[in-house]
Amino acid sequence: MNIDAIQRGIVLDHISAGRGMDIYRALHLDELSCSVAIIRNVKSPAMGKKDIIKIDEDIDIDLDVLGFLDPGITVNIIEDGVIVEKKHLALPHRLTGILQCRNPRCITVQEKSLQQIFLLKDAERHIYRCYYCDAEQK
Amino acid sequence: MRHLINITDFTPEEIVELLDLGDRMIADPAQWRSSQQGRILATLFFEPSTRTRLSFESAMQSLGGSTLGFATADSSSTTKGESLLDTISTVSCYSDIIAMRHPREGAPVAAALKSRVPVINAGDGGHNHPTQTLTDMMTIRRRKGVLDGLTIGVCGDLKFGRTVHSLLDAMSRCPGNRFVLISPPELRVPSYVTDMLQSRGSRYTEVESMEAAMAQLDVLYMTRVQRERFFNEADYVRLKDTYILTPEKLAGARDDLIVMHPLPRVNEIDTRVDDDPRAVYFEQVRNGRFVRMALIQKMLEDWA
Numbered sequence: 001m002n003i004d005a006i007q008r009g010i011v012l013d014h015i016s017a018g019r020g021m022d023i024y025r026a027l028h029l030d031e032l033s034c035s036v037a038i039i040r041n042v043k044s045p046a047m048g049k050k051d052i053i054k055i056d057e058d059i060d061i062d063l064d065v066l067g068f069l070d071p072g073i074t075v076n077i078i079e080d081g082v083i084v085e086k087k088h089l090a091l092p093h094r095l096t097g098i099l100q101c102r103n104p105r106c107i108t109v110q111e112k113s114l115q116q117i118f119l120l121k122d123a124e125r126h127i128y129r130c131y132y133c134d135a136e137q138k
Numbered sequence: 139m140r141h142l143i144n145i146t147d148f149t150p151e152e153i154v155e156l157l158d159l160g161d162r163m164i165a166d167p168a169q170w171r172s173s174q175q176g177r178i179l180a181t182l183f184f185e186p187s188t189r190t191r192l193s194f195e196s197a198m199q200s201l202g203g204s205t206l207g208f209a210t211a212d213s214s215s216t217t218k219g220e221s222l223l224d225t226i227s228t229v230s231c232y233s234d235i236i237a238m239r240h241p242r243e244g245a246p247v248a249a250a251l252k253s254r255v256p257v258i259n260a261g262d263g264g265h266n267h268p269t270q271t272l273t274d275m276m277t278i279r280r281r282k283g284v285l286d287g288l289t290i291g292v293c294g295d296l297k298f299g300r301t302v303h304s305l306l307d308a309m310s311r312c313p314g315n316r317f318v319l320i321s322p323p324e325l326r327v328p329s330y331v332t333d334m335l336q337s338r339g340s341r342y343t344e345v346e347s348m349e350a351a352m353a354q355l356d357v358l359y360m361t362r363v364q365r366e367r368f369f370n371e372a373d374y375v376r377l378k379d380t381y382i383l384t385p386e387k388l389a390g391a392r393d394d395l396i397v398m399h400p401l402p403r404v405n406e407i408d409t410r411v412d413d414d415p416r417a418v419y420f421e422q423v424r425n426g427r428f429v430r431m432a433l434i435q436k437m438l439e440d441w442a
């Protein structure tokens with residue numbers, strides 16, 4: 001695979017250095033059949049070092065998961081070898097099925113069929129609260 | 139369709155509307171005697187609380203409606219492993235409104251997702267108990283005439299006392315209230331409560347002595363200091379008497395102070411205080427019935 005030239009696909013740029021593998025796993029990129037490259041510790045003027053992931057296919061990416069894990073990531077959509085769209089992420093307001101409530105008294109501990117839902121409470125401090133019991137989580 | 143899960147589900151204006159209706163109901167209960175005739179309130183008490191359940195049932199029956207439900211989880215199908223959501227789906231076919239108490243935090247939020255009828259939270263673990271707060275607010279307003287500009291002392295277990303957190307939440311939304319938080323250092327309010335007070339610009343002080351705070355108070359809200367909250371017996375024994383209200387401690391209080399307590403009390407208010415005209419805790423019980431009547435009426439009519 002030529003990691004520099006993607007014809008059609010997605011480049012996740014500005015991943016905090018060292019988080020590349022976490023992102024790879026969280027997005028289940030191991031389940032893809034196309035080629036995927038994780039490039040670690042790339043020199044970056046803005047970040048010092050960063051990781052980059054290149055995916056050789058235009059797949060649907062869960063931007064909520066991505067925004068939650070690392071809101072600084074830029075998602076570049078590539079077509080015919082050029083960037084046609086740049087998406088800047090933000091912390092999502094609502095996380096569904098991503099965080100698990102850790103409050104042992106929460107109703108979600110008992111009712112397994114309930115979907116885990118978290119709402120953004122404090123964007124600056126990355127604090128979410130459980131939709132059911134209000135317990136806070138980072 | 140509205141639910142009442144947390145006291146902040148209602149705006150301050152809506153709370154005033156509700157209290158106004160409660161006052162009208164107290165003034166002329168006969169007028170409302172059949173306003174909910176033919177309607178059914180389900181009281182689902184997955185955790186027993188006889189007082190709260192009776193208050194809801196009395197309220198619905200005073201409006202001409204009827205009630206069904208269960209008083210403990212062991213008489214319900216949950217012991218056979220039925221999920222809360224299935225219970226709610228079923229019961230909301232049999233009733234027009236649900237009041238539920240559950241030991242788990244957030245249970246009424248989950249119930250509201252499934253229910254076809256309005257859900258009222260009658261207590262979810264140590265989390266919320268909004269109808270207690272409505273009762274407290276009704277009592278304060280009936281006695282003091284206002285909900286703002288008051289100096290409100292809360293005393294006892296401020297760390298785990300959910301009625302206190304909820305009351306502080308509601309009363310700090312009314313302008314000009316000042317709070318005196320009276321507790322042993324071990325049982326001070328959690329930081330999220332003081333953060334909330336600060337973010338709303340409410341003035342508050344944290345003190346350890348009830349007597350020293352007494353003279354300035356318009357409202358004294360007592361809660362229980364429970365033995366199991368202390369790491370050791372010695373600390374409990376040392377502190378418990380400090381937070382028991384006696385006629386002697388009331389000596390320095392204002393004549394128009396009101397002494398409140400969510401009940402049941404154990405020993406935190408000396409029974410000799412009961413005859414003091416400033417003691418309003420049994421009045422709270424009566425107000426609780428009327429404010430629940432107003433709530434049911436509002437949720438089934440104006441806010442339906």
Ligand SMILES: [Zn+2]
Nearest residue numbers: 101106130133
């Ligand atoms: Zn939770």
